[in-house]
Amino acid sequence: MLRSRPSLRDPPQSTAVSHGVRSDVGGAFYGRRMDGGTRMTTRERTAVVQRTVDGLRVVLDGVTQDVEHGGFAAAVSALEVDRPRWVWDTMDVYPRLLQAGVRVARSWDLRLARGLLRRAAGTPGGIAALPADGWDDSAAGRDDGALSFDFGELLDAQREFDRQIAEVAASARPGALRLLITAESAGALAAAEMHHAGLPWRRDxxxxxxxxxxxxxxxxxxxxxxxxxxxxxxxxxxxxxxxxxxxxxxxxxxxxxxxxxxxxxxxxxxxxxxxxxxxxxxxxxxxxxxxxxxxxxxLDTWIADGRFRPDYIVSGVVTGRWATRNSGAMQLPKQIRSAVVADPGWKLVVADAAQLEPRVLAGLAQDRAMAEAGRGRDLYAGIVASGAVATRAAAKVGMLGALYGATSGEGGRLVPRLARRFPQALALVERAAKEGERGGTVATLLGRETPPVSDRQRAVDREAAVFEADERVLRQARSLSRDRGRFTRNFVVQGTAAEWALCWIADLRRRLWELAEGSFTERPHLVYFLHDEVIVHAPAGSAVAVADAVTEAARDAGRLLFADFPIDFPLDVSVVDHYDEAA
DNA sequence: CCCAAAGGCCAC
DNA sequence: AAACGTGGCCTTTGGG
Incomplete structure (x- = not known):
């Protein structure tokens, strides 16, 4: 965490409330008063889903209902009229619900929240100190290797939820953490829904x-x-x-x-x-x-019934970006995007955030000069207009150089020019890099923290610290330190950009649902997400409304994270039949 | 036989 | 000599 930065405040739900952002993201989870450290006010309803020996148990506001597996979808559907926040392991239960035609509005994903709270800035550390158990993601790498947990045991969802709520409430910035968890949980709903619907793909x-x-x-x-x-x-x-x-x-x-x-x-x-x-x-x-x-x-492996259904791994990347498993869905080459074709009578609404990371940096650093450069449209053109560099290409290379920690080449040369014009923004990434170089951790706006320095690096550091240490070891220690500096430098921006994107798609999926009637796949729906880009599959008649919804969701994501700081998040939006026709 | 590393290339 | 971040996934290669 860049603790020295005074502008890094808690951006709680009150941010959303004051801007009228209706949200399945932060929502009014326990009410905004909680962030002031006072007391709960508007308590949201929660429905905790617990596996039992032969079925599932739903606890809604203390009222318990046991259902067999076969009756689960109907039970959820009936309870959903009250729009509770579903507290569950999304990937364990939601795919089946979608199969049964049940879509829910809100959730709290216990597995994702566990992962976030294990390593979040400003928490008391109770969850971080827990031994690994079934709530930990077995897919994620763990350095201790063995698990003390017996997987035959039934996981106690209510107990874990209580623990997580307590950890959040006792943290330095409960509003931010709650937003992070609910945004990521909404992402998990979207991920399951995108897998369910699939990206339309023409095998022929x-x-x-x-x-x-x-x-x-x-x-x-x-x-x-x-x-x-x-x-x-x-x-x-x-x-x-x-x-x-x-x-x-x-x-x-x-x-x-x-x-x-x-x-x-x-x-x-x-x-x-x-x-x-x-x-x-x-x-x-x-x-x-x-x-x-x-x-x-x-094609044989991944395309069935005219759909590509990747397995998204929400928060699969250390920065909070998503990954996918096996299909290579996040590396679809431009070469084959012509095979992504809307169904007859439908359109693809393709939208990507323009220069997302520099804009996020401007917001993080509260750099008004950089925000001004990005006002309206192309931020790189704005940088040229500011006089910092001569061409758009130079602005881009220099900016990326600043975000990645370039020290040589064209990028490295241009960074100082940007630093003169945008000192606040550049100082933020410099501080993040310094913190990493000295072995510290940094965090995103909402509190996702980097892992600590690896055991290997620590060992090299120890070896390098002794009197008359080997020159080779000293070099290696310096190199590892620089590597970590570039990692932490990029982490704050890439990770906060991932948070913006989560808020964006969370708000978007709510808007899309409200645009039409019918089942999930009859309404406009998300079919693809790639870091700063979405594809919505939409009935042709709704495409314009969808394009508006995508744009408004981007604006609201910016407000949710950066409140009234005047940074724009413009999109390139295209309504097309083929993905490769998108601008 | 399995597995991990290396080399390479795709995405943002 | 390395040098600009995060990943996934393919093939080859060589070791156990």
Whole structure:
């Protein structure tokens, strides 16, 4: 946490309330008075879902109802009329509810909250000190290895919820943490819903694209004809008849034998070389990647019933960004996005936040000059207009250099120019970097904290601290320290941007639900989320209203996090039939 | 046989 | 010599 920064205040629900943001995100969870450290006022209804030996137990305001698995969806549906906050493990129960046609408005995800509270800034540390148990995410890496928990045991949801509420209430900034947990919980609902609905995917379009570029489909152990032909050209050009172009080691040897000096076989390096092998080799790499990552095998594995259903991992990244499992859904190459096609009579509303991270930095640092540069539209153009740098490209490279900690190259050169014009913003990332370099932790706006320095780094530090330490060890310690500085520097911005995005999609899913009637997949609904970008699948007639909803949700996410600080979050919004037509 | 590391490339 | 952040996933390679 950048504790020295006076502007880092608790942005509690009162922020939302004062701006009239109706929210499934922070909501009025325990009322805003709680943030003043006084007392609960408008207590929200909660429905705690507990697994039992043969079914599920729902406790709504102290009233217990036991249901068998088969009756669960009906019970939830009946209780949902009161719009309680569902306290549960979303991934454990919500997919089944969606299958049964039941959608809920609000939740508190016990598993995600556990993960956040284990490592959140300003908590008393009671949850951090707990031994790992079934509420901890088994997928997440743990350094202690063994679990003391017996997985046959039934987890006590009410007890865990009580513990979490107490931890939040006793924290330094309960409003911020509550917002973080409810936003992330809303994200979990959205993730399950996006998996349920699926991204519309035209197998025939994808297959046509593959056949056009690679040739007819071949068995898995064979190269498609286009790759076979290119491999032949490469072997001839290098005079290496047995070369396997898929092997970097083999390729590097062949290149050197042909008198081409390279440090690697990366496309970027090869493209700078003047030799007949370069063209077929680069083409081979491009097509081989397509074949391996998004070829027929991927199609067979991931596309069913005209839908792509990735498994989203909410908070799968240390910064709070999402990940996905196995499908590569967060690396869909531009090359194949033409296969994402709206259903007949429907549209894709594609929206991405423009220069999200610099804007988040401006808000975090309360840097009015940078906020002014981003007023209206393109923040990089605004930086040019400010006179800091000459071109938009320079503004972008310099800004990213500042966010990533560039010290050399064009980015490194431009950072000082930005620092002169935007001292507050640049000082914030510098402080974050310094804190990391000296082995500390930093936190996002809402309190997500970096992990502590690794045991390995600590060991190197100890080794480097002794009198007349080995020069190699000293170098390694310095290098690790710098690495951590770049990590903490980027963490505050990337992590807060992830929080903005959570608030955005949480508010958006509420707005989309209220735009129409009918079942979840009959209404406009989210089908894809990628860090700072969403796709909504919407009946054509509602597309304009959806575009407005997406824009308004972005505005409200900004207010939720940054209150009345005047930083804009403009979007690029496109209404299209094919994903690749989006601006 | 399994597994992890290395090299590479895709996304933001 | 390294040098600009967060990831996923593929193939090759070499060790147990």
């Amino acid at each position: 379009v994808h297959e046509q694209l593959l056949e056009g570029l690679l040739g007819p489909r071949v068995p898995v152990d064979r190269r498609p004809s286009a790759l076979e032909r290119l491999a032949g050209d490469i072997r001839v050009a290098l005079g290496a008849p047995a070369l396997n172009p898929d092997s970097p080691a083999d390729l590097a040897r062949a290149l050197r034998s042909a008198g081409i000096e390279v440090d690697s076989t990366r496309a970027q390096e090869l493209s700078r070389i003047d030799h007949p092998v370069v063209e077929p080799l680069l083409e081979y790499k491009r097509l081989a990647r397509l074949h391996q990552a998004n070829g027929w095998h991927w």
